[in-house]
Amino acid sequence: MSLFEEFANRDRVFEFLTPVESPVDVRHGPILYLEDVNVSFDGFKAINNLNLTIDDGELRCIIGPNGAGKTTMMDIITGKTAPDTGSVWFGSRHNLLRMNEPEIASLGIGRKFQKPTVFEALTVFENLELAMATDKRIIPTLRAIMRPEYRERIDEVLETIGLKDLRDNLAGILSHGQKQWLEIGMLLMQKPRLLLVDEPVAGMTEQEMERTAELLTSLAGKQSVVVVEHDMGFVRSIARKVTVLHQGSVLAEGSMDQVSNDPEVIKVYLGEEA
Amino acid sequence: MWLTRPLRERSTQLFLGVLFAALAVVTLLHLTMPEDSPFYVSSFTVTLMGKYLCYALLAVAVDLVWGYLGILSLGHGAFFALGGYAMGMYLMRQIGDRGTYGDPILPDFMVFLNWQELPWFWHGFDMAWFAFLMVILAPGLLALVFGFLAFRSRVTGVYLSIITQALTFALMLAFFRNEMGFGGNNGLTDFRDLLGFNLRTDATRLGLFIASGIALAIGYLICRGIVTSKLGRVSVACRDAEARARFLGYRVERVQLFVFVVSAMIAGVAGALYVPQVGIINPSEFSPIFSIEIVVWVALGGRATLYGAVIGAILVNYAKTVFTGVMPDAWLFLLGGLFVLVTVFLPRGIAGLLASRRKKQDEPTDTDSDTGKEATA
Numbered sequence: 001m002s003l004f005e006e007f008a009n010r011d012r013v014f015e016f017l018t019p020v021e022s023p024v025d026v027r028h029g030p031i032l033y034l035e036d037v038n039v040s041f042d043g044f045k046a047i048n049n050l051n052l053t054i055d056d057g058e059l060r061c062i063i064g065p066n067g068a069g070k071t072t073m074m075d076i077i078t079g080k081t082a083p084d085t086g087s088v089w090f091g092s093r094h095n096l097l098r099m100n101e102p103e104i105a106s107l108g109i110g111r112k113f114q115k116p117t118v119f120e121a122l123t124v125f126e127n128l129e130l131a132m133a134t135d136k137r138i139i140p141t142l143r144a145i146m147r148p149e150y151r152e153r154i155d156e157v158l159e160t161i162g163l164k165d166l167r168d169n170l171a172g173i174l175s176h177g178q179k180q181w182l183e184i185g186m187l188l189m190q191k192p193r194l195l196l197v198d199e200p201v202a203g204m205t206e207q208e209m210e211r212t213a214e215l216l217t218s219l220a221g222k223q224s225v226v227v228v229e230h231d232m233g234f235v236r237s238i239a240r241k242v243t244v245l246h247q248g249s250v251l252a253e254g255s256m257d258q259v260s261n262d263p264e265v266i267k268v269y270l271g272e273e274a
Numbered sequence: 275m276w277l278t279r280p281l282r283e284r285s286t287q288l289f290l291g292v293l294f295a296a297l298a299v300v301t302l303l304h305l306t307m308p309e310d311s312p313f314y315v316s317s318f319t320v321t322l323m324g325k326y327l328c329y330a331l332l333a334v335a336v337d338l339v340w341g342y343l344g345i346l347s348l349g350h351g352a353f354f355a356l357g358g359y360a361m362g363m364y365l366m367r368q369i370g371d372r373g374t375y376g377d378p379i380l381p382d383f384m385v386f387l388n389w390q391e392l393p394w395f396w397h398g399f400d401m402a403w404f405a406f407l408m409v410i411l412a413p414g415l416l417a418l419v420f421g422f423l424a425f426r427s428r429v430t431g432v433y434l435s436i437i438t439q440a441l442t443f444a445l446m447l448a449f450f451r452n453e454m455g456f457g458g459n460n461g462l463t464d465f466r467d468l469l470g471f472n473l474r475t476d477a478t479r480l481g482l483f484i485a486s487g488i489a490l491a492i493g494y495l496i497c498r499g500i501v502t503s504k505l506g507r508v509s510v511a512c513r514d515a516e517a518r519a520r521f522l523g524y525r526v527e528r529v530q531l532f533v534f535v536v537s538a539m540i541a542g543v544a545g546a547l548y549v550p551q552v553g554i555i556n557p558s559e560f561s562p563i564f565s566i567e568i569v570v571w572v573a574l575g576g577r578a579t580l581y582g583a584v585i586g587a588i589l590v591n592y593a594k595t596v597f598t599g600v601m602p603d604a605w606l607f608l609l610g611g612l613f614v615l616v617t618v619f620l621p622r623g624i625a626g627l628l629a630s631r632r633k634k635q636d637e638p639t640d641t642d643s644d645t646g647k648e649a650t651a
């Protein structure tokens with residue numbers, strides 16, 4: 001089966017013939033690079049000539065009104081949606097448009113969904129176990145055993161996301177905010193180079209929000225983080241650089257103060273809130 | 275190891291204990307009781323129970339893909355029938371020149387059709403090892419090709435169920451044709467012996483019954499081993515949130531394909547053990563209704579438990595034996611009614627009823643079962 005697919009996949013030679021793939025190459029520039037990306041759904045342009053670069057180790061916030069195309073942008077980066085035109089690069093070596101979701105995930109791009117998606121029929125612990133960065137092929141997965149070092153790593157993350165006491169509960173019983181945390185925990189288990197976080201604080205209490213802010217800022221530097229969020233207070237608390245998306249393209253980019261004083265932005269977005 | 279891990283689980287111990295106890299009791303009663311005793315188990319009953327055990331194994335295979343992977347296969351009868359045909363071909367060739375027409379090579383139906391030589395795909399089936407290999411490979415290969423195409427194009431849900439129905443229906447039509455070389459609508463029958471044992475003797479029948487029980491035990495262990503492994507948890511993940519599993523780096527279509535093929539192979543083994551006990555295999559095993567019935571057994575017994583599938587298969591088929599004796603025409607209505615009642619009042623089936631009774635007891639007896647104490651996997 002796997003051989004069959006290798007044959008069917010014309011872009012690549014046999015895995016064992018190619019040299020071991022080094023992780024993302026960021027020596028010559030940004031970790032993520034989108035150029036002139038266009039996507040339309042039944043004639044409706046959801047993404048319109050989008051250009052975006054994220055530097056290695058950066059924490060970037062992306063804001064924009066409903067339907068601006070923020071989630072669609074993440075779909076494109078993670079291989080869920082294929083754009084009509086444009087190019088998307090991860091570092092200078094990996095053309096993401098030629099890869100599928102699992103390949104992109106194993107390259108080191110992790111994603112938290114807008115609607116928290118955890119495996120509800122599995123326990124909190126098992127959710128983290130599945131997210132762990134290990135060999136994800138079939139037979140190794142069948143034979144996998146829980147090593148002490150894995151257990152430690154999961155316990156560590158359980159501590160970080162504050163779900164230690166709930167580790168053996170089914171994820172389905174968690175509150176909305178706890179599910180958000182669990183999903184963030186799953187992201188951490190993957191140890192990705194780039195984290196795409198879609199609306200992480202929806203449904204969270206003030207306190208939970210603060211902890212999320214702390215966590216995300218502490219990740220930046222070692223990892224690159226892209227956060228999509230509607231909550232302006234939250235964005236203000238973590239943002240260094242903000243990108244405003246509107247009708248599928250970048251409307252403004254800069255510090256929170258810069259963009260919130262931009263007349264265009266006030267008109268289309270902040271205006272409705274203020 | 276993944277295959278032995280379930281042995282430390284209480285539910286598996288209980289299941290295997292009950293199964294082996296039942297096998298032992300039936301064997302003892304059959305062998306030791308005088309024929310006029312009320313406890314005597316006749317050869318007819320032994321074979322009937324052997325048949326139920328084959329159905330139970332088939333139901334376990336279906337539960338593996340439906341319960342844990344969310345793939346509602348309405349075509350598992352096809353894998354069962356293919357395994358059965360592979361066994362049937364072996365049994366046909368064992369007849370040798372003892373058939374009505376006395377041809378040493380050609381089975382009777384081929385002589386009747388005036389065929390001069392054996393079709394190429396009948397070669398090798400005179401050897402037991404080859405035939406038994408085909409019992410597993412033929413359904414496995416069909417599942418591999420079918421699954422490869424379906425899962426790669428991300429066909430799931432109702433569409434997949436409909437295609438599996440179409441698959442088994444198409445095979446039924448094909449096997450009905452005499453030119454296919456599988457005996458047309460009469461199928462394969464008039465078997466004499468298996469591995470040198472006369473199929474009509476009580477001893478062979480008892481042996482087949484025990485073999486079916488052992489096959490069920492092994493099939494159950496394999497499925498339980500998969501289900502309790504990390505791959506089992508990944509399957510549940512693919513079932514409930516396919517996209518999420520993909521973004522974690524799992525190749526959902528390969529997980530589906532792997533489990534589907536394993537399930538088809540188990541179904542094939544069930545079919546192969548079924549055929550010598552009922553003495554015939556014909557295209558009706560491919561009928562879409564049969565595949566739907568299997569799903570009803572699993573639903574009644576309770577999805578995603580494996581033992582529920584066994585309970586469901588045995589109970590429904592026992593009821594079928596009783597009712598078709600009394601009022602043959604009412605059976606399908608009764609089955610349908612039962613299905614509706616269970617879906618409404620017992621969504622988790624009989625197993626769900628049992629589980630809520632004894633909630634905590636299903637934990638593994640060995641609390642370390644999942645830790646790294648086992649050095650190798």
Ligand SMILES: Nc1ncnc2c1ncn2[C@@H]1O[C@H](COP(=O)(O)OP(=O)(O)OP(=O)(O)O)[C@@H](O)[C@H]1O
Pocket residue numbers: 041042046064065066067068069070071072073114
């Ligand atoms: N698969 C799809 N088919 C058709 N239209 C789609 C699809 N996905 C997104 N859209 C449309 O594309 C536009 C952008 O959607 P997107 O979800 O990216 O917005 P968003 O910025 O994430 O909004 P929100 O803040 O509400 O999450 C919306 O108008 C949406 O209806």
Ligand SMILES: [Mg+2]
Pocket residue numbers: 070071072114198
């Ligand atoms: Mg969105």
